[in-house]
Structures are given as C-alpha cells and as structure tokens.
Amino acid sequence: MRPKRLKKFFTNWRFYFITTIFLFLVAIIIWRLYSLQILHYKDFSQKVAAQVKTTEKIKNDLQYVRGSIYFQTKNNNLIPVAVNKNFYEIYVVPKEIENKTEVADILSKKFGLNYEDLIIKFSKTSSLYELLIKRADEDIVNQVKDLNIKGIYIKEYIGRYYPYKEFASQVIGYVKNDLTDFHGQYGLERYYDKYLANQPLSSNIFDFLSLDKLIYKRNNFDIISTIDFNIQKKAEDLLKENVKKWEATSGNVIVLEPKTGKVLAMANYPNFDPNNYSDYDISSFVNPCVESIYEPGSVFKIITVAAGLDSKRITPKTEFYDNGEILVDGKKIQNWDLKAHGLVNVYEIIANSLNTGAAFLEKLIGHDIFHQYVLKFGFDQRTGIDLPNEIKGNIKNLKTFNDIHFATAAFGQAISVTPIEMINAFSAIANNGLMMQPFVVEKIIDAKGDIKSVFSSQEKERIINEEVANQLRMIMVYSVDKNQIAAIKGYQIAGKTGTAQIAGSDGKYSSDQTIQSFIGYAPAENPRFIVLVKLDKPKAPLAGQTVVPMFRELIKYLLDYYEIPPTL
CATH class of the missing domain: 3.40.710.10 (DD-peptidase/beta-lactamase superfamily)
Incomplete structure (x- = not known):
C-alpha cells in the first residue's frame, strides 16, 4: 500500500504544492488583519486619523498634490510656470431652483451665461449636479454668495495653474482637470510625471503588510528647467x-x-x-x-x-x-x-x-x-x-x-x-x-x-x-x-x-x-x-x-x- 500512496503523492505533487502556498498566503493575510485590528488597533487608528487629516489638509498645502515646474534667469532666479492652485466651481441642483426663468435671467446677465443653456440645465430635475462655471475666481464666488440663490452651490477644488498662459505651452504641456487623475499630458508635465505626481509609494501587492506604506506621504518633486x-x-x-x-x-x-x-x-x-x-484641437499640443x-x-x-x-x-x-x-x-x-x-x-x-x-x-x-x-x-x-x-x-x-x-x-x-x-x-x-x-x-x-x-x-x-x-x-x-x-x-x-x-x-x-x-x-x-x-x-x-x-x-x-x- 505504501508504494501506491507514495506514487499517488508524487503524481499529485503540483496540487499539494499550490494548495500549501495558497494556505500559507491566507494565513499571512489573516495574521496581518489580526495584527492591524487587534494587536495594533490603537496605533493604527491614530495613524489613519492623522492620514485623514493630512488628506483634508491638501486644500491648504497644494504641494502635496503635484510638484511645480520652474524656469530660470541668468542670475539663477526661479520663476514658477506650472503650479497648483485652489479653484472654485459653481454648480446647480436643478430641483432646488424655485423660479427657473428668474434665476436664469439673473445669472445670464450677471455672469454672461447663455440663458437657453441655463433653462435646459434647470429642467434636469433628476440631476444633483449641473456645472455652471468651472474655474471661478474669488470675485465671481463672492458675487454668487451675495446673490444667495437656493440651489446654487460653490465647490472648492485643486487644479493645475499656468500663470503665463500660452507661454512655452508646448514645452510645459498640461495636466488634466481631474484630481483623481492628476497626471501630465504632453511636454515636461508628461515626461517628468513620475517626479511631479504624487505617485503611490509602491505598486507591490504585498505593501499592505507594511503599515508605513498605508500612510499618505508627499513623494513628489519640483523640477527646474534649463529654459531661461x-x-x-x-x-x-x-x-x-x-x-x-x-x-x-x-x-x-x-x-x-x-x-x-x-x-x-x-x-x-x-x-x-x-x-x-x-478649447483647443489636439494638434495644438504637439x-x-x-x-x-x-x-x-x-x-x-x-x-x-x-x-x-x-x-x-x-x-x-x-x-x-x-x-x-x-x-x-x-x-x-x-x-x-x-x-x-x-x-x-x-x-x-x-x-x-x-x-x-x-x-x-x-x-x-x-x-x-x-x-x-x-x-x-x-x-x-x-x-x-x-x-x-x-x-x-x-x-x-x-x-x-x-x-x-x-x-x-x-x-x-x-x-x-x-x-x-x-x-x-x-x-x-x-x-x-x-x-x-x-x-x-x-x-x-x-x-x-x-x-x-x-x-x-x-x-x-x-x-x-x-x-x-x-x-x-x-x-x-x-x-x-x-x-x-x-x-x-x-x-x-x-x-x-x-x-x-x-x-x-x-x-x-x-x-x-x-x-x-x-x-x-x-x-x-x-x-x-x-x-x-x-x-x-x-x-x-x-x-x-x-x-x-x-x-x-x-x-x-x-x-x-x-x-x-x-x-x-
């Protein structure tokens, strides 16, 4: 009987090997969860709370989001040509607008918005979000606040800002207006994205085993160009x-x-x-x-x-x-x-x-x-x-x-x-x-x-x-x-x-x-x-x-x- 059992074992050794590895990995995961939830619960809770605060603090510390790009002068003075900035968007919850024609008339005259477009947006009563102004400055924000119209809201967000507009645009490139995908498109923004962007510290699937890898950190950099x-x-x-x-x-x-x-x-x-x-054709970015x-x-x-x-x-x-x-x-x-x-x-x-x-x-x-x-x-x-x-x-x-x-x-x-x-x-x-x-x-x-x-x-x-x-x-x-x-x-x-x-x-x-x-x-x-x-x-x-x-x-x-x- 023993020779038959040994023969059966060696015949199915791959199955036993894979099963052993799988059970080993499951044991590691269970141990890790036990360690985080039971043994180090207090320490982990404090660090996660700190992480949440840090993430919230992004609005006050723009450099956490993405590094800046600088040009120089002959005296080595640095001039920022790509930075992060707080922006505001104005949006409407249509079902909350009480007098649609009156509000559309006010907004069209006050901010130069198209009256017909406003009426169409206000008619979408099932929508909880209809954008009115994407990048509003503080002056517009204050005017909206003064109007105090029910259903009109202001949302602050972080965006990429190029203070000199068209200046060196094909060299610099641009970043998408999406904080969840805040990565470079074209130019230096793209070529040096791995330095400028706040990338995950690692893509390794086992990083969860390290508590440090779970905590938010700034790991982006600024770049200084040779451009004068x-x-x-x-x-x-x-x-x-x-x-x-x-x-x-x-x-x-x-x-x-x-x-x-x-x-x-x-x-x-x-x-x-x-x-x-x-606002531009894709050929403009080349x-x-x-x-x-x-x-x-x-x-x-x-x-x-x-x-x-x-x-x-x-x-x-x-x-x-x-x-x-x-x-x-x-x-x-x-x-x-x-x-x-x-x-x-x-x-x-x-x-x-x-x-x-x-x-x-x-x-x-x-x-x-x-x-x-x-x-x-x-x-x-x-x-x-x-x-x-x-x-x-x-x-x-x-x-x-x-x-x-x-x-x-x-x-x-x-x-x-x-x-x-x-x-x-x-x-x-x-x-x-x-x-x-x-x-x-x-x-x-x-x-x-x-x-x-x-x-x-x-x-x-x-x-x-x-x-x-x-x-x-x-x-x-x-x-x-x-x-x-x-x-x-x-x-x-x-x-x-x-x-x-x-x-x-x-x-x-x-x-x-x-x-x-x-x-x-x-x-x-x-x-x-x-x-x-x-x-x-x-x-x-x-x-x-x-x-x-x-x-x-x-x-x-x-x-x-x-x-x-x-x-x-």
Whole structure:
C-alpha cells in the first residue's frame, strides 16, 4: 500500500504544492488583519486619523498634490510656470431652483451665461449636479454668495495653474482637470510625471503588510528647467510678431548652448493656453521642435561641406565652374536665383547658396561617405532630448542610392529633419566637432529644496575634427559678412540660410510655398549660444527678408543679455 500512496503523492505533487502556498498566503493575510485590528488597533487608528487629516489638509498645502515646474534667469532666479492652485466651481441642483426663468435671467446677465443653456440645465430635475462655471475666481464666488440663490452651490477644488498662459505651452504641456487623475499630458508635465505626481509609494501587492506604506506621504518633486524665462519670452514675442507679419502658418525658434546642450528657449507659434486646453484641437499640443519634420533646404549644405572636409574629399579651395544648372538622372537642378556664377570655390558656393555647387560637392564626396556623415550627424535617430514623443528625421531616399536623391539631399531637399536634430547637428560644429546631448531639465528638488538629481552635460560623440569645425566656422562667417543681413558690428557671426520648397501631395514642389530658416551661432570664435529660426509658408520669397532679420535681433538680444563684449 505504501508504494501506491507514495506514487499517488508524487503524481499529485503540483496540487499539494499550490494548495500549501495558497494556505500559507491566507494565513499571512489573516495574521496581518489580526495584527492591524487587534494587536495594533490603537496605533493604527491614530495613524489613519492623522492620514485623514493630512488628506483634508491638501486644500491648504497644494504641494502635496503635484510638484511645480520652474524656469530660470541668468542670475539663477526661479520663476514658477506650472503650479497648483485652489479653484472654485459653481454648480446647480436643478430641483432646488424655485423660479427657473428668474434665476436664469439673473445669472445670464450677471455672469454672461447663455440663458437657453441655463433653462435646459434647470429642467434636469433628476440631476444633483449641473456645472455652471468651472474655474471661478474669488470675485465671481463672492458675487454668487451675495446673490444667495437656493440651489446654487460653490465647490472648492485643486487644479493645475499656468500663470503665463500660452507661454512655452508646448514645452510645459498640461495636466488634466481631474484630481483623481492628476497626471501630465504632453511636454515636461508628461515626461517628468513620475517626479511631479504624487505617485503611490509602491505598486507591490504585498505593501499592505507594511503599515508605513498605508500612510499618505508627499513623494513628489519640483523640477527646474534649463529654459531661461527672459530668452523664451523674447523668442516667443519675436516669433509671434513675424508669423503675423509675414502671414506664415507657423514658426519655431530654438536657442541652445553648444558647449553644454542646454536648451535656453524653445518657442512655437501658434501655441495654446494650458489653463483652457479643452478649447483647443489636439494638434495644438504637439511640440513641432521635436515632433514634426520638415525639409531643411540650404542650411543642409553645411552638412554636405562638413562631410567633404572631414573625409578629405574636398578642401575649402575646391573649385567648381557654375553654369547655373546641371542635369542629374535627366532632371534639371538650378540655383535659387536662376543665375550662373562662373568659377567658384567652397566659400562662394556657401555664400551664394548654390544648389549646383552642393550637388557637385556631394558627387566628389561619394554617396557612401555622404550617407555615413548624414547618419553620423544624427538625422536618422532621435536626439534623446527629455521631451515626450520625439520623432526622427526621414532620410529613406538615401537608401535607394539614386543619384538624384543624393544631389537634392546635398542642398536639403527630399530629406526631412526635426528642428532639434538640425540645430543639434550645427551645435556639434559650433562645439569644435563634439556633439552634446540636448536637455531641458537641469535639477529635480524635493519639498525642502534639497537636490535629488542634477542633469549635467553629456558628450555624445565626436562628429568631425576640430580643424574641420574651424574651417566651417570661417566659411559661415564669410557667408554672413558677404550677405551682411545677419552681421552685427563688433562680433563674428557664423550662420547659414535655408529656403526649402514644399512638396505637394502629388510629390511636385511648389514654387511659391517655402519653409525658410536660419541657423547661426555667436560669438563665432567662442560660441555661447546657437539659434535656429524657422517660418512655415511665409508670404515672402527669401529667408533673407524674413528669418535672417529675426535671427539678428535675437542674437543681438542674447549678446546684450549676457553682457558679452565685442570681439572685433
């Protein structure tokens, strides 16, 4: 009999094992409940009572709900751009309204509410809640109190508040108007939600075994961004003014420190007011600087020259005889001015922004090497900036190895990049060939102001050697000095324009719709900052009329702001 019993036991060992584990877990739960309810009842009751008081105290201590977001100034002054605030909502219990038409008339005249909408809400007598005003200020609250209408109630609640409204809205993002789901949507609010939000201390199912895990605590943090408040404001004001002036559909400005990767400003227009995010289309929340691609146009000629110089396939004195047009795969490539410029070197190709010259240089470099440098500069990968939903550029045309695709890519057409990719590539040139990791948040601090984390500069990789970076600087300085529009007396400015035609749904490029941009840095010999300015579909033919004056004004502001003395 014994062998049969042993055989039966070993046959059903899985059942016995699972049953034993289950009974063990049940015993732990029973013991834990006994411990909480009997052995430590008094201690637990006191702590739960304290927790309830703490939860109630949230209304008086807004920082328990969510951490704040700060921008800085050059003097390290912190300016809160996303905080928590007490709000009030006005609502009605319809069945308690005695004279519906009279009350609707009073409220419509007093607060500008729609009379017909009020009558509809008052008619819902089975409802215990009909919202009248969502975010009422104290003045409205006092007026409602003075009216003393039966059935009209005031409820206080905590919401996220953005004191500067549309300011840097796509960078900051927003938080849902729901304290039960008080989490970030888009921007820094989303990317750093795990720090800003008061998350549960743990998602472990056995946390109930620890009394400390059952007690409410503040475990959120404040974040300090690299964004300079004053530079951001200047960038936004300048961008808004010129989008309207040139009747552009949109625009972007980015300011970076090339030596560190710090983002000092990231402006987009149009933008949105995160205090009233429900009034906007979802497309308004996208940050085009990191989430949208465009064809860069002639600014990309600098990447072409960089590839040629670093691979030693060309020199600054490499010459090309420009007839005004060339044929590639049976397709004609012409210069923007439809002119022939005769014998030119690399300096003149860039200064005159010759499409024919860029295509000629790419042919000397070779498709393989050109493709390698496009990849090396990061146009087929995300930069890794600490903002959500970043996308990468589209250079798939280069995988076909058709001559025409490489010829047009040499002057920035038929390939697409993001603004952050483009400025980051130029930033590597400005930083003597060394690419840095761009970042938007510098510090995370706790409730006491103690630093939890510091995000310092990170080197990504060397893209080109220092000698080539210096040659590119001289080429771009020559271009700025020759064309004069971006030049500032007493300073060397390095930069390049870009005017890219826009392809339609049929793949054909429009002759009257363009994307215009300028990227440059200053002082050129020791860059403190690099700036990208871009306008989409402005009603002007050339970047020299639109984005270059914008760049010059912003660069001059930066030089004055940082009190950088003339270098010439």
